[in-house]
Amino acid sequence: MTAPRRDFLKTTVAGAATWAFAGIAKADDPSKKLGIGLIGPGGMGSNHLNLLAKRKDIDLRWVCDVDQLRLAKALETAKGGGHATKSTADMREVLADDKVDAVFIATPDHWHAPAAILALDAGKHVYVEKPCCHNIREGQLMAEAVARSGKKLQVGTQSRSTPCVMAGIERVLRGDIGEVLVAKAWNSQRRGSIGKTQPSDPPQTLDFDNWTGPAPVTPYRSNLLPGVWRWWYDFGCGDIGNDGVHDIDVAAWGLGVNTLPSRVTCLGGKNYFDDDQQFPDTQYAVCEYPHEGNPAGRHKQLIFEQRIWTQYVQDGYENGSAYYGTEGVLIMGHNVGWKMYGLRNKLIAEQTGGGDLPAHHENFFKAILDGTPTNADIVAGTTAAGIVHLANISARLGRTLNLDPTTGRIQGDPEADGLIQRKYREHWGTPKGV
Numbered sequence: 001m002t003a004p005r006r007d008f009l010k011t012t013v014a015g016a017a018t019w020a021f022a023g024i025a026k027a028d029d030p031s032k033k034l035g036i037g038l039i040g041p042g043g044m045g046s047n048h049l050n051l052l053a054k055r056k057d058i059d060l061r062w063v064c065d066v067d068q069l070r071l072a073k074a075l076e077t078a079k080g081g082g083h084a085t086k087s088t089a090d091m092r093e094v095l096a097d098d099k100v101d102a103v104f105i106a107t108p109d110h111w112h113a114p115a116a117i118l119a120l121d122a123g124k125h126v127y128v129e130k131p132c133c134h135n136i137r138e139g140q141l142m143a144e145a146v147a148r149s150g151k152k153l154q155v156g157t158q159s160r161s162t163p164c165v166m167a168g169i170e171r172v173l174r175g176d177i178g179e180v181l182v183a184k185a186w187n188s189q190r191r192g193s194i195g196k197t198q199p200s201d202p203p204q205t206l207d208f209d210n211w212t213g214p215a216p217v218t219p220y221r222s223n224l225l226p227g228v229w230r231w232w233y234d235f236g237c238g239d240i241g242n243d244g245v246h247d248i249d250v251a252a253w254g255l256g257v258n259t260l261p262s263r264v265t266c267l268g269g270k271n272y273f274d275d276d277q278q279f280p281d282t283q284y285a286v287c288e289y290p291h292e293g294n295p296a297g298r299h300k301q302l303i304f305e306q307r308i309w310t311q312y313v314q315d316g317y318e319n320g321s322a323y324y325g326t327e328g329v330l331i332m333g334h335n336v337g338w339k340m341y342g343l344r345n346k347l348i349a350e351q352t353g354g355g356d357l358p359a360h361h362e363n364f365f366k367a368i369l370d371g372t373p374t375n376a377d378i379v380a381g382t383t384a385a386g387i388v389h390l391a392n393i394s395a396r397l398g399r400t401l402n403l404d405p406t407t408g409r410i411q412g413d414p415e416a417d418g419l420i421q422r423k424y425r426e427h428w429g430t431p432k433g434v
Contacts (some may be wrong), residue, residue: 034368037062037094037103037124039115041074043227044129044156045106049074051358052104053081058365060085062094067226068205089207091115092428095122102368105129106156110215110235113138114429120149125368127361129156130249131241131385132378136260136408137421139382141431146378152367154374155381157249158360159334164353165250168330168338171349172254177340178327181291183255184303185247185321187239191308193275194223194231214430216423223276231277238279239308241388243319249376249384250334251302251321258379260386260405261287261302268395272309281308285391304391393419 041049041063052060060083065071071087078085094100095118102125105115113133116126120142132155133139146153159165172180199219202208208220215234218224230236237245252258264287268280283306291298305314314320317333328348332338337352360375367374386408393416394401402411410417424430 033057033059034101034365035059035061035097035099037064037097037100038074038078038106039064039091039094039103040106040108040111040129041065041077042067042070043106045104046074046077047357048104048106048127048361049077051361053078053083056082059083059099061097061100062086062088064088064091064094066207066211067203089210091118095119095124100124102127102152102364108211108229108235109237109241110134110229111213111429113142114214114431116142116153117145117431118429120145120151120153123149123151125152125364127154127156127364128381130381131237131245131388132381133385133389134237135420135422136382136386136389137434138431139378139385140408141433143378143382144433152364152374153378153381154360154364154367155376155378156360157246157376157380157384158355158357159246159250160253160375160380161360161363162334162353162356163359164337164351165332165334167351168332168340169250169254171340172323172325172330173256175325176328176348177323177325177330177342180255180300180323180325182301182303182324183251183321184305184324185244185251186305186314186317187244187247187319188305188307188310188312188314189243189318190311191239191273191281193273194228194277196276197221197223214424214427216425221276231279233278236279237385237388238277238392239281240279240283240285240304240306240391241385244304244306245384245388246334247319247321248302248304248387249380250332251304251323252383252387253380254321254323254330255289255300255302257289257300257302258383259289260383260390260403260408261289262299262405263288263400263402264387264390264394265400266391266394267398268306268391279392280306280395282306283391283395285387285394287387287390302387304387389420 063074075087103119105128116128119126202220266285268283271282273281285304287302288299320333323330328342330340335355339350340348342348363375
């Protein structure tokens with residue numbers, strides 16, 4: 001038996017940001033740079049903006065936001081990078097510009113699918129933040145838009161382009177720990193209370209009507225913006241759809257599944273916070289997938305655990321995943337590294353490395369130029385987001401869901417099946433086909 005082998009790799013976002021990027025130019029005219037629009041330059045969008053503004057091989061043509069103060073700050077950043085950028089509060093201006101080849105969408109969750117579908121139908125390539133859709137039906141409409149447009153779509157689950165994560169998943173998928181029967185993901189961290197508020201007038205600098213977009217009309221509250229929308233049913237998906245979707249995506253990747261599960265159950269509730277947030281602060285979800293090629297009745301499991309009130313990380317990682325194989329286990333922290341153990345808990349290999357957002361950008365641009373697949377395509381995006389939505393539905397209704405994975409429909413439960421889509425108000429951003 002060979003001696004245990006440990007290989008270490010340290011990759012950080014800071015290091016990746018110093019790459020000498022290959023020139024980004026249109027295939028039909030190498031003298032022209034790809035035109036880029038950024039919709040939603042706050043929060044995660046500010047990270048995209050800072051990377052895009054530094055690039056000299058693209059044309060950052062537009063920044064778009066419904067908040068005047070945030071828009072002004074984004075425009076200053078873009079122009080500070082030497083770009084002749086324009087600004088608007090209406091994304092339709094960005095999509096109408098025939099010199100825009102691709103858009104980055106970093107809006108609140110309820111706008112992800114509508115904006116992406118509008119952009120694809122306008123002939124733009126799309127980078128859309130996670131979760132890529134607010135419900136299962138929207139994900140299906142996005143997939144249809146990708147197919148009919150022929151454009152590239154990248155979901156903002158950057159672990160798919162992070163070298164350390166990719167190396168760990170490669171080990172799992174090639175069988176280094178045997179056959180993986182269970183994958184577990186977790187989100188274990190300390191969040192704060194969002195408090196309790198009453199409806200109030202929105203700031204004068206905010207176009208709250210267009211921020212709401214196709215979602216039902218809801219009064220503005222001071223604990224709704226910025227960022228706190230994640231904890232409200234109409235606009236977000238809870239922390240399972242915020243941080244958790246990253247963990248679920250990597251777990252599904254390592255388990256080797258790219259469809260919705262056949263059965264889902266989730267226990268969850270507000271066991272700690274006494275505030276306005278509507279989603280669980282504690283969740284435990286179990287998804288079952290038929291075990292292909294094995295006797296009927298056998299399944300693989302994908303498990304997700306969430307505790308957003310604890311100060312103690314799980315297995316050494318705040319956000320992580322574990323892959324339980326018949327001959328070993330691999331434990332991974334998506335922004336830290338992983339360790340792989342064989343039989344009798346013997347450490348076989350380990351690797352360290354941080355997240356790599358620049359690499360995810362680069363993969364998106366490469367896919368646009370040479371037609372190669374994006375690392376986080378619509379299938380990966382809707383698989384992870386679908387698990388998020390099903391877990392939330394199960395926790396909300398307090399019962400197990402049985403699904404047809406091919407259609408995304410919940411069987412024998414009309415109330416639960418009604419929650420795979422949402423009600424929309426009349427608005428220019430309402431997706432067709434809902």
